Amino acid sequence: MPESISAEEVIAHFDTVSFPEYDLITGHQIEYPQTEFGGFKLDDPATYHHEVLPNGLTLIVKSLPDNRVFAVNVLGKNRSANEAPQKAGITDFVNRCLEKGTTTRNARQLADDLALIGANVTLYDNPWIPYDDRYTTRRYSFMKFETIDDYAREGLELFSEIAFEPSFDSVEVEKVRRSMMAVLGRKTGSPRNVARNLFFESLFAGKAFSQPIMGSPRTIGSITPADLKQHHAGFYSPENVIVAITSGKPIDTVLSWARDILGTRPSTGYTSATPETPAPLTTSLTAHTELEKEQIAIYLGGSLPGANSEESVALAIASSILSERLYLTLREREGLAYSVGSSITFYRNFGWHYCSMATASENYQKAIDGIIFQIEKLQLDGPTPSELQRAKNRIWGRLMSAKLSAINQAYYLSVDNYLGRSTNHDQQLLADLAGVSVEDIRRASRYFRTSDYILATAGKMP
Template sequence: MPGLKTLALTVAVRGGARWENETRLGWSHLLEHLVFKGAGDMGARDIVERIEAEGGTINAATGYERTSFEVRALDGSLGLAMQVVSDLVFRPRLDPAEIEREKDVVAQEIAEAFDTPDDHVFEMAQTKAFASQSMGRPILGSVESLAPVTRESIGDWRARLYSPDRMVVAVSGAVDEAELLALAERWFGQAVATPAEAPEPATFTGGAATLSRKIEQANIVFQLPSVSATDPDLPAMRLFTEILGGGMASRLFQSAREERGLAYAIDAYQEAYEDIGVLGVYAGAAADRAVELADVCAGEIRALATDGPTDAELSRAKAVLKAGLWMSDESPASRAGRNAAQTLIYGAPVSSDDSAARIAAATADDLRRVGQRVLATGLSATSVLGPKAAHAAGAAFVKGLAK
C-alpha cells in the first residue's frame, strides 16, 4: 500500500475449536495463550518487548474455524514480526508450570464470560443452534476439559492444529513482495505438515435456552440457519441482514427502538462458516416487553422474506456494504486479515471490486429468495438470559415466524 509507514502481518491457520472433540474442548484457545508464555529463545516478556521496542503490537485470536496471529509494526520490522510469529506457532516452550498457571487464567476468562450477560447469551444460542457438535461447544472450553492437558498432549495438538499446509501468511502496508517471500521461506518454509482429521459437517439443530439472572435487562438472541461462506447467495444474505438490522436505518432499529421503544440495543448479524451460516438478532430489552420485542423481530424477518426490500432499502444496503469494503481496503490490518481468511476459504483473496460487483448484482428477488430459504427450514435457536418474565420471548419468536 504505497505511502504507508506501517505494515500489518496476519498468520492464519485453518483450524480452531471446530477441530476439537469433547475430550479436547478449549484446547485450541488454551494453546493460543500458552505460546505467548515462551517460544524459541524468548520468554513471555521478551515476546512483547521485542515487538513493542519497534513500536509494534501483537495479538492473537481463536475462533471455530481459524486461529490468527496479528502484528502491527513500523516499516522495516517485517523480519522481526515474521521471526516472532514463526517461533510462536512452531517453537513454543509449553513449560509444564506455565500450562498449569494458564489453566487458572483461562478459568477466570470462562467465569468472566459467564458473568457477562451479553456474552453468555450468545454462547447459549450457539449451543442450541449446533447441539452436540463442536460448533455448539464454547471456544473457551471448561475447567474440566482443560484439566487433563499436559505438555505432551498440548504439544501434539499444536503440531496438528498449526500445520503449515493449512496456514497463510498475509502482509499489507509497507511491504516489499520479494522480501516477504524470502522471509516466508526462511521462517515458515521448513515446517513439517501434520495431517489432521477434517471436522464433521455442521448441522443446524435449533432449540431454546433460558437462564434466570437477577439483572435489570433481558439479553436475547434469535438465530436462524443461513448460507455458508461459499454459497452464491452470500451477498444477498448480507444485504438481507443489513436491511433487517444492520444500522440505525434498519427495519429492526426503526420498528423496535424508534417506533415502539422496546430496546436500546438491537441489531442483526450474519455468521458465514465454511459449510453453514447463521442469521442472528441480538437485543437487550425490559423483561416485561421481551415477548412483544420477539414478535416484532419475527414479523420483520417474515415481512422482508415475503415482500422483499424497497428500492431505497436495497440501495442503502448496497452502499453500506460497498463502503465497508473500501474502508477495509484502507486499513492494512483489515486487508491482511481479510486476505488470509479468504485464501483459506476460497484458495485466493477476493478483490473488493469483485465483491462489490456481486453486491451490486443482487436483486430484490434474490433477497426474497434467501429470506424464504431461511424460513423454509422451520428451525430456530433462541436464548434468553435475565429475569424470568422474559423467558417466553423464545417461544413468541418461534410463533411469530409461523404466522
C-alpha cells in the first residue's frame, strides 16, 4: 500500500464511493479505450556477452544489476533429429533421469542440496498439468535452473553436475520408465495428443520430426541404461548445447565461473544431425485414428518459411489474428468448439502451422468448413486495422510477460541463438512488428493453405 494513504483512508473511500450499475441482460454499450501499437518502448539496461568456448559450448550471459536471481537454461540442439527411430523419446527419458542421481549424489542428496540453496530445477514439462507442454518441442530440449544470486557459483556447480554427470542408476532408470509408460498410456487416449502426433507423422513423413517427442511404449521399453549413457554423452556434449545465464552479477564474474565449470568439459567431436524440411504438398492429405470418445480433435495445417524469412513476423501476426477469429466465431458465436486456435512454429529454414480444434463428433464437417472459411476470409479481406493492432499488442505483451522471470529470459536467449537470432532480437522484433501492414498480413496468410494441407484427426468420426 502507498505510504501516503492509510488503511483507514482506503476503507473510508470505499464506504462512500459509488459505482455505476449496468444491466448487462438488457444491454449496455461499454466504451473501451483505444490501444495503439507503437507506444511500446524497450529500455534494456542489461549487458550481454556471447561466445563459443574452446570446447565448442555456446555461452550467453545477461547481467542486469537489479536482478537478484541466478538462472541458467541449457538447450540441447536438434532433439528429434538426433534420435534413432527405434529409440524415439530417448532425450525425454534422459532428462527425466537427471534428477535421480549423479556420479557423486543420489536422488535424496540432490534434493537436499538443491533445497539448501533454494534452487528450482525443471527438466521436462509436467504431464499432469493440462497444456503444460509449451516448452516441449521436437526442435530442442531444455534444462532450467534458478536460485538466488548469493548461491550463484555453488548453484552453477551443482546444476552442471546434474546436467552433465548423471549416474543412470539401473533402479532409478526403471522407476522413470514406469512413470513414462503411465504417461504414455494416458496420452494414447487423448484425442488432442493423438491427432497432434498424427499431424507431425503426416507432415514430416519419413523424417525425424515425425517421431513423437516422448516416444512410444515400444521405444521406451527397449531403451537400456547403456543407451541412455551413450545418448547423453553425445547429445549433451559441449558442441551440441547452448547455455544461457541471467544474473545480477557482473559479466566478468559469471564468465569466469562458466569457463571454469563448463569450459573444462572435454569436447567429443559430436556432429549434430539437422532437421529435414517437410516435403511440399501438392494435394491435401488426411489421416485419422479412431478412438472410443464422443469428441474429435482436428489439426489442419502445413509448412511455412523459416524463422529468418522476411515474412516470419507477418506470419506470426496472421496466425494470432486467425486464432482470435476462430475463437470468436467457432467457439463463442457458433458453439462448435471445446477449444480452438491457430499455432505457428519456426525452425531456422522452415516452419509449420496448424489450426487445432476439439469438438463434438457430430460437428466435424462444420468445424472443418468453419476453419477453411476463416482462413480464406483472412486471405481475401485481410484484417481490420483494429485486429492488426490487437494482434501486435498480443504478441509483444505475451512475450514480455513470459520474460518477466529471469529463468525465461535465459530460456529465450538460448532459443533465439538456436534460431540464428542476435541477443538484441527483441529490439528488432519490436521494429518489425510496427512495420507490418494490413497488406503484409493478407500476403502472408496465403501460406495457410486451403487446397493442399494436412488434416489429422483423432476421436469418433461421424
